[in-house]
Amino acid sequence: MAKLSINGKTIDVTVEDDTPLLWVIREQIGLTGTKYGCGVAQCGACTVHIDGVATRSCAMPVSALTAEQKIVTIEGLSPDGNHPIQKAWIEHDVPQCGFCQSGMIMAAAALLQSNPKPSDADIASEITNICRCGTYNRVKAAIKDVAAGGQMNRG
Secondary structure, eight states, X not given: OEEEEETTEEEEEOOOTTOBHHHIIIIISOOOSSOOSSSSSSSOTTEEEETTEEEEGGGOBGGGOOTTSEEEOHHHHOTTSOXXXXXXXXXXXXXXSOTTHHHHHHHHHHXXXXXXXXXXXXXXXXXXXXXXXXXXHHHHHHHXXXXXXXXXXXX
């Protein structure tokens, strides 16, 4: 049995030690905003925050986590979708098909949390999620917009 802190709640789950966090989030807990894309931590659709760091959950075994680590999914980023990066995503019409968007938003939120004024190079090096629709220019514009406004929540 594993004890995890997900979106502010401590949850006990009974899974094999090598079960990826993604499957615990989706199948055991029922939070389906975090998506399965590639299964090898390349595409980023499964990105969540672990202690504020953008982490690919498809390659993170549950056994590598402790109950003290704070896991945040897209559902926990903002209960009402009012996080600055979510608002910028809408304003800049970032989503096309939408599949990669929860992971992309989580990566962008983590970047802005750690670096409130990222350069283009910072964005390029930190936002490595794959978007088959090619909305990278809109993603960058949304991140820059939030950075210019300085409205990132710090808590």
